[in-house]
Amino acid sequence: MRIPVDPSDWLILIPEFILLGTAIAILMIDAFAKAASDRSSPWISLAGTAGAIVAAVFLWGNPLSGFGGMIVNDDFGVLVSTAILTGTALAVLISVDYVRREELPAGEYYALILLSTIGMLLMVSSANLIMIFLSLEVLSIALYVLTGFARMRPRSQEAGMKYFLLGSFSAAILVYGVALIYGATGTVDLQSIADELISPGVLGNPVLLAGAGLVLVGLGFKVAAVPFQMWTPDVYEGAPSTVAAFMSIGSKAAAFAALVRVLIFAMGGLRPEWLAAVWVIAALTMTVGNLVAIAQDNIKRMLAYSSIAHAGYILVAVAAANRLGLQSIPFYLIAYAFMNLGAWAVVTAVTRKGEEAVGLSDYSGLFWSHPVLAGSMGLFMFALAGIPPTAGFTAKIYVFMAAVAADMIGLLIIAIVTTIISAYFYLRVTVIMFMERPAEPPVVTVPTPLAVAIAVAAAGTIWLFLFPGVTQSFTDTVARLL
Amino acid sequence: MLVQYLPFLVLFIVAVAFAGGAMVLSRLLGPKRPSATKLEPYESGMVPIGGTRGRFPIRFYLVALLFILFDIEIIFLYPWAVIFLEAGAARVFLFFEILVFLGVITVGYVYIWRKGALDWE
Numbered sequence: 001m002r003i004p005v006d007p008s009d010w011l012i013l014i015p016e017f018i019l020l021g022t023a024i025a026i027l028m029i030d031a032f033a034k035a036a037s038d039r040s041s042p043w044i045s046l047a048g049t050a051g052a053i054v055a056a057v058f059l060w061g062n063p064l065s066g067f068g069g070m071i072v073n074d075d076f077g078v079l080v081s082t083a084i085l086t087g088t089a090l091a092v093l094i095s096v097d098y099v100r101r102e103e104l105p106a107g108e109y110y111a112l113i114l115l116s117t118i119g120m121l122l123m124v125s126s127a128n129l130i131m132i133f134l135s136l137e138v139l140s141i142a143l144y145v146l147t148g149f150a151r152m153r154p155r156s157q158e159a160g161m162k163y164f165l166l167g168s169f170s171a172a173i174l175v176y177g178v179a180l181i182y183g184a185t186g187t188v189d190l191q192s193i194a195d196e197l198i199s200p201g202v203l204g205n206p207v208l209l210a211g212a213g214l215v216l217v218g219l220g221f222k223v224a225a226v227p228f229q230m231w232t233p234d235v236y237e238g239a240p241s242t243v244a245a246f247m248s249i250g251s252k253a254a255a256f257a258a259l260v261r262v263l264i265f266a267m268g269g270l271r272p273e274w275l276a277a278v279w280v281i282a283a284l285t286m287t288v289g290n291l292v293a294i295a296q297d298n299i300k301r302m303l304a305y306s307s308i309a310h311a312g313y314i315l316v317a318v319a320a321a322n323r324l325g326l327q328s329i330p331f332y333l334i335a336y337a338f339m340n341l342g343a344w345a346v347v348t349a350v351t352r353k354g355e356e357a358v359g360l361s362d363y364s365g366l367f368w369s370h371p372v373l374a375g376s377m378g379l380f381m382f383a384l385a386g387i388p389p390t391a392g393f394t395a396k397i398y399v400f401m402a403a404v405a406a407d408m409i410g411l412l413i414i415a416i417v418t419t420i421i422s423a424y425f426y427l428r429v430t431v432i433m434f435m436e437r438p439a440e441p442p443v444v445t446v447p448t449p450l451a452v453a454i455a456v457a458a459a460g461t462i463w464l465f466l467f468p469g470v471t472q473s474f475t476d477t478v479a480r481l482l
Numbered sequence: 483m484l485v486q487y488l489p490f491l492v493l494f495i496v497a498v499a500f501a502g503g504a505m506v507l508s509r510l511l512g513p514k515r516p517s518a519t520k521l522e523p524y525e526s527g528m529v530p531i532g533g534t535r536g537r538f539p540i541r542f543y544l545v546a547l548l549f550i551l552f553d554i555e556i557i558f559l560y561p562w563a564v565i566f567l568e569a570g571a572a573r574v575f576l577f578f579e580i581l582v583f584l585g586v587i588t589v590g591y592v593y594i595w596r597k598g599a600l601d602w603e
Contacts, residue, residue: 007572024589031597
């Protein structure tokens, strides 16, 4: 076989290369000028992320494919990449003072964040099962290290170890699935798989079904879908808050992009077979995530279950597998990036050194000492619950519309009921902040970068509600891919 | 279709029978005169001192880890070299491509060096 060598292939990976160059620069500054690196690395990584966003937008509307069809850069990929890069930029902003406060090694921290982002972007543009696995490893290995990054805190170590063991296990399951799909279709290229599925002999092959199932399990682990969600609360609770914020956006968005490519683009012909599985997983994820979140007294665990529940809503759109579903997934991910990172930013502000003050009671009467901070948290809670003046509402409406268009009324009813249930624990945070009035309301310091991140997240959450059309025109082009 | 795997089955049975038979026969027929020296794991080797589950410094793990990392990375040079020979006009591009790859590895090497991962003490 002749391996095609084409210099123009590198154009497709410009965002990744910008991030790689930035990460290398940060590592080198860290190696030779430690003091300068501690001051400058967050700003360098922010500049790199901004450059990557510009490059990603530059690739918009110009679908490219390269590296022998391993990498594609279509509009769907660019849109999800933008969600991921937005999450990264905001995560870097909330990390500036956090990394200093917790005395984490700054250079390595930001370099790992950027390297993990490269893995996420690669995963989004993977058009090949091998490439999906490779980028999954790139993004995961950096995240394993970041999870256990607060080495002196046993909870962080525990979380890192759990995430590593379960993560490598699920990656192995994914590879097994890839092997079975290859065995059944003779190819790992997503487009070729779609072409193979036309022949009835391949369609009914149980090996193919088993392979698709195992890939679903592997990616379901990454998006934290029930019953593969066991790691999520422990990892989010133990990991540094900023890392939990970062991975709740990035790895989820990347895994959903891969899931869409595998299930809808490559195995769309197999939908009658996988629909039942995705249906059940989506229903379980929404129900378990929202119900268990009610019982949480730790805000980080509550947000972890909230993140599980939101994976369930996006899975509804995946199950729908129609134009509306494909439009709503990038929109949901972008809206989720804003509202979820906003909530985590407030959590980062309220926690004290050593990840103390993460109980819901630590938010008691926050409004009376910090009205703006509590107000933003209220906004993000409204958004996550899907209450109107926020992007969370619009995102959920899109998903519900996709479910209606796909005639999945049962799943729609479950989604609506669990949304109503979820309002209870989101609004409980608001009640604690606004209606309780302790003798001494909590006093927290909000450093400027963190305040900027909260402001951007709040603005994005409202902006996407007021002008969903801004992304509508983008998502229209995405839907044409189907 | 399964018939074509028949030789493997035969080979498997013969292998198991031969290995198992040899062990059973030597146990039945061989004379047994055990002594302390003969019962050691390595009859003619070093005298074992202590168990095998002793703790040893974590530095060994670090060295092993770094060795595997750079070892695997250098292996990528082989497929590159094979393609390079047949690449024709694309050789110039391939050359700079591998320079970038080696550059990234060198950055990692410089980093661990500066961070003291190669210092034993």
